[in-house]
Structure formats: structure tokens, C-alpha cells
Amino acid sequence: MMSSWIVADNSRFKYSERQPFRNRSANVKNPINRRDLFKTSAAAGFGAVIAGTTLSGCAQSVHKAEPAVMLNYPTPPKDVIKVGFVGIGNMGSGHIRNLSRIEGCQVAAVCDVRPERTAWAKQVLMDAGHPEPTAYTDGPRDFQRMCEQEELDLVYSAAPWEWHAPIALTAMRNGKHAATELNLAMSLDDCWELVETSEKHRRHCMMMENCCYDYTEMVLLNMIQKGLFGEMIHGECGYLHDLRALKLSPTYYYNMWRLQYSIKRNGNLYPQHGIGPMAWCMGIHHGDALDYMVSFSSKGRGLNAYAREHYPDSEWVHQKFALGDVNTCLIRTKNGKTIICKHDTNLPRPYSRDFLVQGAKGLARKYPEPLVHIEGRSRSHQWEKLDAYFDEFEHPVWTKLKEDAAGAGHGGMDFIEDYRLIQALRKGIQPDINVYDSVVWNAVIPLSEKSVARNGEPVKFPDFTRGAWKTARPLGVDTLY
Numbered sequence: 001m002m003s004s005w006i007v008a009d010n011s012r013f014k015y016s017e018r019q020p021f022r023n024r025s026a027n028v029k030n031p032i033n034r035r036d037l038f039k040t041s042a043a044a045g046f047g048a049v050i051a052g053t054t055l056s057g058c059a060q061s062v063h064k065a066e067p068a069v070m071l072n073y074p075t076p077p078k079d080v081i082k083v084g085f086v087g088i089g090n091m092g093s094g095h096i097r098n099l100s101r102i103e104g105c106q107v108a109a110v111c112d113v114r115p116e117r118t119a120w121a122k123q124v125l126m127d128a129g130h131p132e133p134t135a136y137t138d139g140p141r142d143f144q145r146m147c148e149q150e151e152l153d154l155v156y157s158a159a160p161w162e163w164h165a166p167i168a169l170t171a172m173r174n175g176k177h178a179a180t181e182l183n184l185a186m187s188l189d190d191c192w193e194l195v196e197t198s199e200k201h202r203r204h205c206m207m208m209e210n211c212c213y214d215y216t217e218m219v220l221l222n223m224i225q226k227g228l229f230g231e232m233i234h235g236e237c238g239y240l241h242d243l244r245a246l247k248l249s250p251t252y253y254y255n256m257w258r259l260q261y262s263i264k265r266n267g268n269l270y271p272q273h274g275i276g277p278m279a280w281c282m283g284i285h286h287g288d289a290l291d292y293m294v295s296f297s298s299k300g301r302g303l304n305a306y307a308r309e310h311y312p313d314s315e316w317v318h319q320k321f322a323l324g325d326v327n328t329c330l331i332r333t334k335n336g337k338t339i340i341c342k343h344d345t346n347l348p349r350p351y352s353r354d355f356l357v358q359g360a361k362g363l364a365r366k367y368p369e370p371l372v373h374i375e376g377r378s379r380s381h382q383w384e385k386l387d388a389y390f391d392e393f394e395h396p397v398w399t400k401l402k403e404d405a406a407g408a409g410h411g412g413m414d415f416i417e418d419y420r421l422i423q424a425l426r427k428g429i430q431p432d433i434n435v436y437d438s439v440v441w442n443a444v445i446p447l448s449e450k451s452v453a454r455n456g457e458p459v460k461f462p463d464f465t466r467g468a469w470k471t472a473r474p475l476g477v478d479t480l481y
Contacts, residue, residue: 067465067466067467067468068436068464068465068466068467068468069199069202070198070199070202070204070205070430070434070435070436071430071434071436071465071468071473072429072430072473073202073204073430074428074429074430075177075202075204075425075428075429076428077426077427077428078104078153078425078426078428079104079426080104080105080106080426081104081105081106081153081154081422081425081426082106082107082108082150082151082152082153082154083099083105083106083107083108083109083152083153083154083155083156084107084108084109084110084111084143084146084147084150084152084154084155084156084171084176085099085107085109085110085111085121085155085156085157085158086111086112086143086146086155086156086157086158086159086163086167087111087112087157087158087159087160087163087181088110088112088114088117088118088120088121088158089112089117089158089159089254091158091181092112092117092158092159092181093120093121094408094409094414095156095158095181095208095414095418096110096121096124096125097124097408098408098409098414098415098418098419099156099418099422100124100125100128100130101128102418102419102422102423104422104423104426105422106130106131107121107125107130107133108131108133108134108150108151108152109133109134109135109136109146109150109152110122110125110133110134110135110136111135111136111137111142111143111146112137113137113139113140113142114137115135115137118135118136118137119135121133122135134146134150140163143155143157143167143170144170147170147171147173147174147176148174152171152176153176153177153425154171154176154177154178154179154421154425155167155168155170155171155176155177155178155179156179156180156208157178157179157180157181158180158181159181160253160254160257160258161182161183161186161261162186164180164181164183164184164185165184165185165186165190165193165194167180168180168184168194168205169193169194169197171203172197172198172201172203172205173197173201175201175203176203177203177204177205177206177425178198178203178204178205178206179205179206179207179208179421179431180206180207180208181207181208182207182208182209182270182272182273183207183269183270183272183442183445184205184207184438184439184442185439185442185445186442186445186446187446188443188446188447188462191439191440191442191443191462191464192439192462192464194435194438194439195435195436195439195464198435199435204425204430204431204434204435205434205435205438206421206431206432206433206434206435206437206438207272207276207433207437207438207441207442208417208418208421208433209272209273209276209277209417209433209441210409210410210413210414210417211272211273211274211276211277211353211413212276212277212280212413212417212432212433212477213397213413213416213417213420213477214277214410214411214413215394215395215398215411215412215413216355216366216370216386217277217281217355217366218395218397218398218477219386219389219390219393219394219395220281220355220357220364220366221277221280221281221395221477222393222394222395222396223364223389223393224281224357224359225478226393228361228362228374228377228393229357229358229359229360229361229362229363229364229374230359230360230361230362231359231360232281232282232283232337232357232358232359233337233338233358233359233360234337234338234339234356234357234358235278235281235282235337235338235339235340235356235357235358236339236340236341236342236354236355236356236365237273237274237275237277237278237339237340237341237342237353237354237355237356238271238273238274238340238341238342238343238344238352238353238354239270239271239273239274239342239343239344239345239353240342240343240344240345240349240351240352240353240354241344241345241351241352242345242346242347242348242349242350242351243258243345243346244302244303244306244345244346244347244348245306245310246258247259247262247303247345247346248303248306248307248310248311248314248316259303259316261323262300262303262321262322262323262346263319263320263321263322263323264322265322265323265449266297266322266323266324266327266449266452266453267295267297267323267327267343267445267446267447267448267449267450267451267452268295268327268329268341268342268343268444268445268448269323269327269343269445270343270345271329271341271343271441271442271444271445271448272441272442272444273353274341274342274353274354274355275339275341275441275444276433276437276441277355278339278341278355278357279437279440279441280475280477281357282333282337282339283472284333284437284440284469285436285437285440285465285468285469286469286471286472286473286474286475287335287469287470287471287472287473288333288334288335288337288469289333289334289440289461289463289465289469289470290331290333290334290339290440290443290461291331291332291333291334291460291461292331292332292458292459292460292461293329293330293331293332293444293447293448293451293458293459293461294329294330294451294456294457294458294459295327295328295329295330295447295448295449295451295452295456295459296327296328296451296452296456297323297324297326297327297328297452298324298325298326298327299324299325300321300322300323300324300325300346301325301346302325302346302347302348303316303319303321303346304316304317304318304319304321306346307319321346323346324452325344325346325347326342326343326344326347327342327343327344327448327452328340328341328342329341329342329444329448329451331444334469340354341444342354350368352367352368353366353367354367355367361374361375361376362374362375362377362378364386366386369385370385370386370387371383371384371385371386372384372385372386372389396480397416397420397477397480398416400480401415401416401419404419405419420432420477420481423481424476424481427481429476429479430476431476432475432476432477433476434476435464436464436465436468436469439464440461440462440464443461443462443464447459447461
């Protein structure tokens with residue numbers, strides 16, 4: 001997404017090391033020092049040894065609050081949800097269009113450092129019949145003033161990654177629900193702080209993972225829930241998208257902010273497009289949980305090679321990029337399922353999310369073409385076309401919203417995620433993706449980096465639910481509205 005929230009020296013790609021709100025815990029009463037919890041004591045359940053390697057990562061939280069209080073937490077129903085929107089770039093523009101045509105939604109404030117972007121958003125909203133929203137354009141932290149001054153129900157962020165957690169935290173501390181584009185958080189400390197702030201202020205915090213609402217992924221979810229694949233055993237997923245031209249473009253990402261992460265970080269930097277829908281299929285936080293993972297990165301060659309061909313006089317030809325061209329994570333769940341999650345954005349390739357689900361009775365995959373094999377229904381040892389199952393197993397959410405979603409971004413799934421969020425808040429019920437889902441999907445990022453840095457050492461997932469994952473609850477998306 002294009003936005004302008006990164007601190008940069010425009011004359012040369014040198015980013016400030018200053019991180020926004022880095023000492024956020026200073027604003028919280030009796031903050032928990034999570035860094036002191038990174039240990040491997042057997043008493044805390046982290047003395048497990050896998051193949052002679054001690055699991056590292058995160059110890060169980062000693063948070064004293066009631067476990068997972070935001071699960072199914074009700075809020076007062078409202079006829080109209082007033083939204084403040086931050087970051088009106090590539091993805092933000094699409095969300096503004098979606099929100100402008102959702103019943104019961106009013107975008108009352110828009111925020112971006114570029115006045116021309118808030119002017120664009122105001123015009124789109126007024127053309128759709130909405131009142132003129134208030135614009136906030138006074139620097140990269142003007143979202144604070146918006147959160148403090150505006151009577152909003154929800155703050156929705158589509159700024160660059162490093163700003164998503166600060167914006168969500170500010171919103172919740174000012175009594176607003178928070179929704180954000182990917183990535184929600186880039187560190188485990190931020191993940192925990194988001195959970196604790198959501199629970200303290202009783203405000204929902206959700207990551208807007210559109211791929212959970214993809215047509216094919218939802219067909220497969222419906223088939224899984226109806227038992228066609230039997231007990232789930234294994235899944236594969238990821239984000240495999242050639243971003244070389246976009247990362248190295250001088251104009252696509254404002255000040256080339258996304259390239260910064262390829263320079264400085266090495267791991268799975270964008271797991272949610274795969275791990276989000278896979279978590280729904282695998283029942284994560286609905287009777288199962290992510291337990292531990294290992295991660296490996298290949299060497300990195302793709303960005304330098306692309307720069308030599310397309311920008312031969314640029315500094316990127318000789319830039320040292322930390323990010324390996326292909327990162328692979330292998331995750332094991334508490335109940336013994338396995339998940340492969342890949343990140344591949346620096347090499348030439350067709351787009352894929354490598355989505356595959358496999359159970360005791362069969363399997364299906366989406367890429368490079370949707371195929372399925374179900375024992376007793378498919379011919380022995382042969383694939384069949386998955387689209388032959390679409391009419392029978394179309395998810396009820398898509399049946400209801402297909403016409404409304406037509407023409408919206410990414411095949412309509414962007415509209416469906418926005419619609420479901422607004423209607424949940426109008427009804428006063430938990431959104432489909434809660435704060436615990438959001439942070440554990442994001443935890444793949446820092447945990448993968450830790451494992452890569454330690455030569456593939458297994459690392460433990462924190463239990464953000466403090467045991468509440470053990471209850472087999474229905475998915476939020478099972479409720480039709």
C-alpha cells in the first residue's frame with residue numbers, strides 16, 4: 001500500500017532508526033515485563049526438547065486477568081458505526097470505497113500526511129451521499145488528535161506496517177475499536193501489548209485478513225466443516241508474489257518504505273494471507289493452537305539481480321539485503337497437525353498462496369489450479385476439478401454477499417471482510433477475527449526471524465489466550481448476517 005508514514009531522508013534511502021511509540025509500556029500501569037518471560041523453565045512448560053534442541057521463544061504469560069476476556073465479548077449494538085480511517089494509499093483507497101457503500105457505516109474522519117489523499121477520500125464519501133468527514137493531515141502522528149477529538153466507534157488503519165500497532169493502541173486507549181491492514185505487529189512485545197490493551201479497555205482489535213474471505217478458501221472451509229476431508233492433518237500456505245518491481249520502484253511505495261524490511265529483516269514477513277485462512281481450516285483457537293515452529297531462509301539474490309537489469313546505476317545493485325528470497329516455516333499445532341507457510345517475494349514467479357488442506361479422507365489445493373481428491377468420491381489416485389464442488393459447497397457468506405461484493409477488490413473478498421466487520425460492530429458481537437487470532441497470526445513474523453537467526457532452532461508460540469484455545473467454539477464466520 002502507498003502511504004507516507006515512514007520517517008525517511010528523501011535524498012537517499014536512509015531510514016531513521018527511531019521506532020514510533022517504542023516505549024509504549026511506559027504508558028501502561030503496572031506493565032508486564034515480557035522480556036523477562038523469555039525463558040525455558042520446565043515449570044512454565046518450556047523445557048521441552050525436540051531432537052535434542054531446547055525450544056526457545058516465549059514463556060506463558062503471567063497476565064493475571066481472566067483468560068481471553070475478549071472472546072465473544074459483547075458491546076452495545078449501534079445503528080451507525082462511525083469510522084476514522086488512517087492511511088489512504090493503495091489498500092486504504094479500496095477500503096474507503098467499500099465503507100462508503102456499506103449500510104450503517106459512516107466514515108467521519110480521514111487521516112493521511114498527504115492532504116491530496118484526504119481530499120480524494122472526502123470526495124468519494126460525499127459522492128456516495130455521506131456527510132463530509134473531518135480531515136487530519138498535520139504530520140504522521142495526527143491520528144492521535146483524531147482519536148482524542150472525534151466521537152468514533154472504530155479506527156481503521158492502512159498505513160505502513162510499523163504504524164499499525166501504535167494506531168491500534170491509541171484507538172483502544174481512547175475508547176475506540178481498532179482494525180488494521182497487514183501487518184498488525186512486528187514484535188512479540190507489540191502482540192502482547194495489543195492483547196493487554198484490548199482486554200483492559202474492552203475494545204475489539206482485529207487484523208483485516210481479506211484472504212480468509214476468498215471464495216475458494218471459504219468453499220474449502222465449508223467442505224472441512226461438513227467432514228468431507230475427515231480429521232484435518234496437514235496444511236500448506238504462504239505468500240508467493242513477485243514484488244521486485246514494486247519494492248524497487250521509486251514511486252509505488254511512498255519513499256520505498258517496504259524495501260526497508262528486505263534490507264533489515266530475515267524471516268517470514270507476510271504470513272497472514274496463508275496462515276489466516278489456514279487457521280480457520282485447522283480450528284486454531286477453536287480446540288487447537290499453534291505450538292512451535294522452525295524456519296529457514298534461502299540466500300538472497302533476486303533484488304540485486306533485478307536492480308542490475310532495471311536500475312543499473314542505483315545503490316540497490318550492491319545493497320546487502322537481509323531477507324532471504326524464500327523463507328519456509330514448518331509449524332506444529334498442539335493437537336499434532338502440521339502447517340507449511342512460505343514467503344517468496346523476490347524472485348520471478350506467478351502469484352500463488354500455495355493453499356492446500358489435507359485430512360484423513362482426502363485433500364484439496366488451490367494453486368496452480370483448484371484440484372481435489374476425496375476418498376470414496378474421487379477416482380482412485382486421481383485429482384478432479386475443485387470447481388465441480390463449488391455449487392454444492394459454496395459458503396453461505398458468499399451466497400449472501402456475492403452480488404454486493406461484485407467488482408470490489410481482490411475478487412470481492414475485500415468488500416466481504418469490511419462488510420462483516422461493520423455488521424458485527426452494529427450488532428454488538430465479536431468480529432470474525434478477534435485480537436487473539438490477529439496477534440498469533442502475526443507472531444509468525446518475529447518467531448520466524450528468531451528461528452532463522454538460530455539456524456532453524458524450534459521456537460515456541462505464546463499462548464495469548466491463556467488456555468482458552470482448548471474450547472471448541474464455532475467460528476465467527478459461521479454466523480450469517
